Amino acid sequence: MQLTGAQALIRSLEMEGVEVMFGLPGGAILPVYDPLIESSIRHILVRHEQGAGHMAEGYAHATGRPGVAMVTSGPAATNIVTPLCDAYMDSVPIVVITGQVPYAVIGSDAFQECDTLGITMPVTKHNWLVTDAADIPRIVREAFHVATTGRPGPVLIDVPKDISNATMDWYWPEHVDLPGYKPNLKGHPKMIKEAARLVAAARRPVIYAGGGILKARAAEALREFAETTGIPVVTTLMARGAFPDRHPQALGMPGMHGNYTAVTAMQRADLLITLGARFDDRVTGKVSAFAPEAKVIHADVDPAELGKVRRPDVPIVGDCRNVIEGLTKAVRSEYARGERPDLGPWWEQIRRWQAEHPVRYEQHEEGPLKPQFCIEMLRDHTPEDTIVVSGVGQHQMWASQLWRFDHPYTWVNSGGLATMGFAVPAAIGAKVGKPERMVWAIDGDGCFQMTAQELVTATAERIPVKVAILNNAYLGMVRQWQELFYEERYSEVYLSPDLPDYVRWAEAMGCVGFRVEHAEDVVPTIEKANEIDDRPVVIDFRVDYREKVYPMVPAGASNDDIILGPETDRPGGR
Amino acid sequence: MNVNGVQHHILSVLVENRFGVLSRVAGLFSRRGYNIYSLAVSPTEDERYSRMTIVVDGESAPIEQVTKQLNKLIPVIKINELPAADAVERELMLVTVRADGAFRSQVTELASIFEAKILDVGYEAMTLMVAGAPDKLDAMTELLAPFGIVELQRTGRIALPKLSREPSKLKLVRTKGA
Ligand SMILES: Cc1ncc(C[n+]2csc(CCOP(=O)(O)OP(=O)(O)O)c2C)c(N)n1
Ligand SMILES: [Mg+2]
Numbered sequence: 207m208q209l210t211g212a213q214a215l216i217r218s219l220e221m222e223g224v225e226v227m228f229g230l231p232g233g234a235i236l237p238v239y240d241p242l243i244e245s246s247i248r249h250i251l252v253r254h255e256q257g258a259g260h261m262a263e264g265y266a267h268a269t270g271r272p273g274v275a276m277v278t279s280g281p282a283a284t285n286i287v288t289p290l291c292d293a294y295m296d297s298v299p300i301v302v303i304t305g306q307v308p309y310a311v312i313g314s315d316a317f318q319e320c321d322t323l324g325i326t327m328p329v330t331k332h333n334w335l336v337t338d339a340a341d342i343p344r345i346v347r348e349a350f351h352v353a354t355t356g357r358p359g360p361v362l363i364d365v366p367k368d369i370s371n372a373t374m375d376w377y378w379p380e381h382v383d384l385p386g387y388k389p390n391l392k393g394h395p396k397m398i399k400e401a402a403r404l405v406a407a408a409r410r411p412v413i414y415a416g417g418g419i420l421k422a423r424a425a426e427a428l429r430e431f432a433e434t435t436g437i438p439v440v441t442t443l444m445a446r447g448a449f450p451d452r453h454p455q456a457l458g459m460p461g462m463h464g465n466y467t468a469v470t471a472m473q474r475a476d477l478l479i480t481l482g483a484r485f486d487d488r489v490t491g492k493v494s495a496f497a498p499e500a501k502v503i504h505a506d507v508d509p510a511e512l513g514k515v516r517r518p519d520v521p522i523v524g525d526c527r528n529v530i531e532g533l534t535k536a537v538r539s540e541y542a543r544g545e546r547p548d549l550g551p552w553w554e555q556i557r558r559w560q561a562e563h564p565v566r567y568e569q570h571e572e573g574p575l576k577p578q579f580c581i582e583m584l585r586d587h588t589p590e591d592t593i594v595v596s597g598v599g600q601h602q603m604w605a606s607q608l609w610r611f612d613h614p615y616t617w618v619n620s621g622g623l624a625t626m627g628f629a630v631p632a633a634i635g636a637k638v639g640k641p642e643r644m645v646w647a648i649d650g651d652g653c654f655q656m657t658a659q660e661l662v663t664a665t666a667e668r669i670p671v672k673v674a675i676l677n678n679a680y681l682g683m684v685r686q687w688q689e690l691f692y693e694e695r696y697s698e699v700y701l702s703p704d705l706p707d708y709v710r711w712a713e714a715m716g717c718v719g720f721r722v723e724h725a726e727d728v729v730p731t732i733e734k735a736n737e738i739d740d741r742p743v744v745i746d747f748r749v750d751y752r753e754k755v756y757p758m759v760p761a762g763a764s765n766d767d768i769i770l771g772p773e774t775d776r777p778g779g780r
Numbered sequence: 781m782n783v784n785g786v787q788h789h790i791l792s793v794l795v796e797n798r799f800g801v802l803s804r805v806a807g808l809f810s811r812r813g814y815n816i817y818s819l820a821v822s823p824t825e826d827e828r829y830s831r832m833t834i835v836v837d838g839e840s841a842p843i844e845q846v847t848k849q850l851n852k853l854i855p856v857i858k859i860n861e862l863p864a865a866d867a868v869e870r871e872l873m874l875v876t877v878r879a880d881g882a883f884r885s886q887v888t889e890l891a892s893i894f895e896a897k898i899l900d901v902g903y904e905a906m907t908l909m910v911a912g913a914p915d916k917l918d919a920m921t922e923l924l925a926p927f928g929i930v931e932l933q934r935t936g937r938i939a940l941p942k943l944s945r946e947p948s949k950l951k952l953v954r955t956k957g958a
Contacts, residue, residue: 328807
């Protein structure tokens with residue numbers, strides 16, 4: 207059967223099981239948009255290509271399936287670089303297809319030509335320039351394989367226009383043959399055994415669970431391991447939901463804005479059981495002062511993570527789920543041999559920390575509306591399996607701290623790159639992937655202004671997401687740093703609460719808009735928003751701009767120098 | 781291997797012979813802040829693959845990280861780290877040196893000591909070619925310097941593992957599928 211390159215591309219996507227893609231057409235990708243008309247694939251027309259990329263990410267986060275975006279060459283390709291980098295940092299499987307000028311004129315500065323391959327090389331797991339229409343099925347197959355296996359990540363296929371128009375004999379490759387790509391998933395039994403020995407000997411162990419748990423669909427395995435061992439679990443920003451917050455062994459989030467107990471338990475630990483986490487500087491603080499007494503077990507599917515920041519005592523290359531299941535078994539046999547330390551004193555210590563240093567804030571009845579209060583009310587008045595998507599800033603940290611994540615894949619956010627503008631499009635992508643679930647974006651006023659236009663997409667495509675803007679009239683997180691570390695010298699962080707008028711803006715985009723200024727209106731408005739299911743909703747919460755995120759470990763400081771709150775704006779800790 | 785007191789490592793990297801691969805490798809080094817001391821690329825006995833011999837400055841990068849990151853590149857098939865003691869290395873140098881009148885015979889003499897070839901002779905200069913281990917090239921450069929070096933180019937090293945002195949099964953480095 208003869209197909210054009212464009213037809214072969216759409217056909218290949220169908221073969222990969224793609225049900226939906228996000229994109230926006232233009233000159234170089236025109237041939238591929240034509241066969242899309244006949245395709246079973248749903249296309250969602252975005253208003254900006256960055257939106258397409260983040261939607262693909264949100265879809266992937268929520269479903270575990272690769273998100274697909276398609277855009278044209280030149281400016282469209284550069285517009286999608288941010289989501290690619292975001293997905294690269296957070297190991298999100300997305301497949302981006304870009305149009306390119308005809309192969310014959312590449313390199314001549316043709317209209318809307320840019321070196322997409324070169325620009326995206328550092329922010330993709332791999333990328334391909336198609337040079338022959340006959341390669342399309344093979345490359346699509348390889349691209350989906352690379353994006354979704356091993357450590358997942360973004361990939362890009364650049365398709366010149368003449369290649370889309372050329373003809374080829376259709377085929378579908380039986381298998382992928384990439385001699386230089388063989389992720390090691392198994393986990394070395396000897397290493398697992400050695401790790402089990404450490405686990406069975408530790409008196410102050412902590413499970414340091416990272417986003418890799420979610421990527422490996424290992425939440426169940428983690429729970430079983432934790433319950434077998436009775437060891438406390440911290441879940442990083444990327445792993446919120448990987449272990450239920452309501453579980454008695456859950457300590458919550460560690461790191462720069464982690465809670466005191468999670469941070470300090472890691473600091474005092476004698477063993478860190480690191481599973482799919484990568485010792486990010488936002489978790490470790492000053493590396494040389496991080497968990498000084500701890501031995502380290504480090505399991506990751508990416509061998510380059512082992513020893514990159516902290517040298518592990520037991521490195522294990524492998525898929526988190528395989529490794530954790532193996533570890534649970536191996537620990538059981540250690541226990542069977544009578545090796546089982548008493549974690550009682552460690553838990554007593556942990557419970558004391560929890561009682562002494564809970565995450566706190568106060569909502570006074572008459573006082574200004576607190577952002578934390580809004581988040582807690584949202585948490586308590588939405589279904590338990592609501593998917594929460596956040597932007598980047600103070601609101602993100604409060605959401606991560608205060609929400610109770612009891613299910614995996616209910617938290618979608620931008621961790622490694624910290625991309626403002628992520629929330630609205632990612633929420634749309636998540637809702638497309640999980641239409642039966644309620645999806646709430648918790649966004650900042652600054653973030654919202656970066657990608658809000660995608661709510662037009664949401665209205666047009668009937669994707670009823672809900673957005674809670676915590677409008678503090680500031681680039682709040684930056685303001686917080688200027689307040690604490692630049693002697694309150696505020697430089698370019700004021701936004702204004704009224705400009706834009708978020709309610710009217712929401713309405714102009716076909717959404718329902720609400721404004722909330724007083725604590726007593728918070729719950730009724732959330733309930734009204736929850737009722738609406740035929741269009742997006744935006745709530746403009748006018749919150750106290752003075753509120754800061756605590757606890758906080760200043761950048762570059764030791765985790766021992768955690769600042770607990772405004773009244774102790776000085777190092778606390780030991 | 782030590783050059784000017786800096787620890788160097790030799791990586792022999794088998795890669796797919798496709799366009800863009802050099803740029804992926806070079807990009808990885810700059811992106812991760814690793815310094816390439818020298819780089820030589822050539823086709824192998826199997827046309828589907830090329831071999832890159834990369835000399836890495838070990839101060840800029842823990843060699844284990846470099847290797848692991850390189851391994852993540854999909855066109856990278858295989859990496860051999862060749863410890864200097866276990867490798868034979870060669871490098872080629874072309875050097876144009878001032879050699880007028882009185883000095884010509886002295887330069888010629890040096891050339892013969894270093895087994896260099898005279899490629900070109902001009903009115904007041906000569907171009908020599910010398911191949912050898914990098915320190916031999918360094919030594920020759922030092923000795924030529926007083927005459928006045930006009931231009932100098934080195935290829936960067938290529939290296940292969942040393943062979944066993946004892947009977948052993950010789951493994952033919954044919955890669956999969958070949
Ligand atoms: C694209 C981008 N630009 C700049 C930053 C730096 N930055 C981090 S948080 C922040 C402020 C975010 O403001 P807002 O959305 O209002 O959230 P808030 O902190 O007030 O809750 C900024 C500017 C970033 N992370 N991303
Ligand atoms: Mg703000």
